[in-house]
Amino acid sequence: xxxxxxxxxKLRMGIVGGGQGSFIGRVHVTAAVLDNRxxxxxxxxxxxxxxxxxxxxxxxxxxxxxxGSYQDLFQRERALPSEERIDFVSITTPNHMxxxxxxxxxxxxxxxxxxxxxxxxxxxxxELARIVQAxxxxxxxxxxxxxxxxxRQAREMILSGELGEIQAIRSNYIQGWxxxxxxxxxxxxxxxxxxxxxxxxAGAFGDIGTHAYNLGRSMTGLxxxxxxxxxxxxxxxxxxxxxxxxxIRYENGALGTVTxxxxxxxxxxDLRIEIDGTLASLEWHQENPNQLFVRRNGxxxxxxxxxxxxxxxxxxxxxxxxxxxGHPEAFFEAFANVYRSAYDAMELAITGLPFExxxxxxxxxxxxxxxxxxxxxxxxxxxxxxxxxPLRHPLARR
Numbered sequence: 398x399x400x401x402x403x404x405x406x407k408l409r410m411g412i413v414g415g416g417q418g419s420f421i422g423r424v425h426v427t428a429a430v431l432d433n434r435x436x437x438x439x440x441x442x443x444x445x446x447x448x449x450x451x452x453x454x455x456x457x458x459x460x461x462x463x464x465g466s467y468q469d470l471f472q473r474e475r476a477l478p479s480e481e482r483i484d485f486v487s488i489t490t491p492n493h494m495x496x497x498x499x500x501x502x503x504x505x506x507x508x509x510x511x512x513x514x515x516x517x518x519x520x521x522x523x524e525l526a527r528i529v530q531a532x533x534x535x536x537x538x539x540x541x542x543x544x545x546x547x548x549r550q551a552r553e554m555i556l557s558g559e560l561g562e563i564q565a566i567r568s569n570y571i572q573g574w575x576x577x578x579x580x581x582x583x584x585x586x587x588x589x590x591x592x593x594x595x596x597x598x599a600g601a602f603g604d605i606g607t608h609a610y611n612l613g614r615s616m617t618g619l620x621x622x623x624x625x626x627x628x629x630x631x632x633x634x635x636x637x638x639x640x641x642x643x644x645i646r647y648e649n650g651a652l653g654t655v656t657x658x659x660x661x662x663x664x665x666x667d668l669r670i671e672i673d674g675t676l677a678s679l680e681w682h683q684e685n686p687n688q689l690f691v692r693r694n695g696x697x698x699x700x701x702x703x704x705x706x707x708x709x710x711x712x713x714x715x716x717x718x719x720x721x722x723g724h725p726e727a728f729f730e731a732f733a734n735v736y737r738s739a740y741d742a743m744e745l746a747i748t749g750l751p752f753e754x755x756x757x758x759x760x761x762x763x764x765x766x767x768x769x770x771x772x773x774x775x776x777x778x779x780x781x782x783x784x785x786x787p788l789r790h791p792l793a794r795r
Contacts, residue, residue: 403744409435410430410437411441417452441464484508568612572601593636606641616670621788622646639659639660669683705721
């Protein structure tokens with residue numbers, strides 16, 4: 398029962414989505430409980446009530462707290478005594494259900510960790526942000542790649558000026574799993590991701606391009622100004638883009654590029670970022686996450702390894718580590734760092750103390766709205782033959 402949280406107990410978690418056949422639901426639950434600060438106690442695991450209840454045993458959810466719908470989940474959990482009801486809910490459904498579930502959760506007073514992208518449309522994201530800002534709810538968005546120790550190490554290096562003025566960001570997320578039309582073969586993950594009614598206005602750019610864009614924003618803090626994008630459907634009869642490229646102008650004069658592909662043979666989850674400053678440049682690869690490359694003209698190239706005991710690691714990098722050097726930390730641990738940071742805020746809120754809403758280490762509702770603006774402006778620019786369009790949203794955070 399030992400926890401390292403301020404409440405002296407585990408946070409009680411509910412989940413919407415994540416039933417049989419889900420990938421991301423299991424990832425959320427694994428990450429959420431990794432630090433022993435939360436326990437999954439309730440869920441509405443599918444839009445099909447029978448499947449929802451049948452999936453409960455996979456998560457050790459008691460039958461009486463396996464609900465047939467998210468509405469039932471929130472209504473019945475809200476009716477429980479405060480010492481029994483859930484504290485927060487993780488939303489792991491396809492994109493089109495994010496908004497109604499998140500809205501209902503916030504209005505019921507539950508804290509939220511929502512998968513990305515935040516909603517199906519920008520207008521939904523903006524409405525949800527207004528609801529969250531009028532509440533006392535902690536709202537996190539699972540841009541989980543920001544949780545890697547060396548990403549946080551790099552972020553602190555950049556924000557403290559070690560790289561000088563940032564002038565260029567190159568961020569790519571390259572996959573190959575949709576090289577053929579898996580959606581026509583009944584593959585669940587492919588089916589909803591290529592369906593505009595469930596995925597939204599973009600395909601690859603909404604699914605993984607948002608991660609690449611968010612990573613650059615999180616690591617540098619640069620505010621975007623304009624975007625010019627070209628998205629394309631290469632696989633015949635597909636409804637949404639499976640490849641795309643965008644150029645971004647930042648307010649300080651820097652240039653950025655984002656490339657997203659789901660049709661590149663042999664590529665798995667190749668998210669990588671390169672950032673050029675006037676004093677140094679750095680490079681990080683998600684598939685080799687325990688190394689960070691730092692280069693300065695006239696100096697030997699440096700390889701930072703994930704080592705919480707090394708003097709070259711800064712406070713942010715060390716705080717994101719769990720294991721000694723040489724024991725690889727990766728996807729689950731990075732995801733758990735997003736949860737852990739959100740838990741700190743949730744515990745403050747539950748005990749009636751103020752908590753930071755905007756300048757958080759975990760991605761929050763502002764990042765979610767920015768992601769939706771990035772998607773919609775990318776699509777709009779591409780439809781206008783790459784026209785330059787505004788990209789700074791009023792909720793963008795520095």
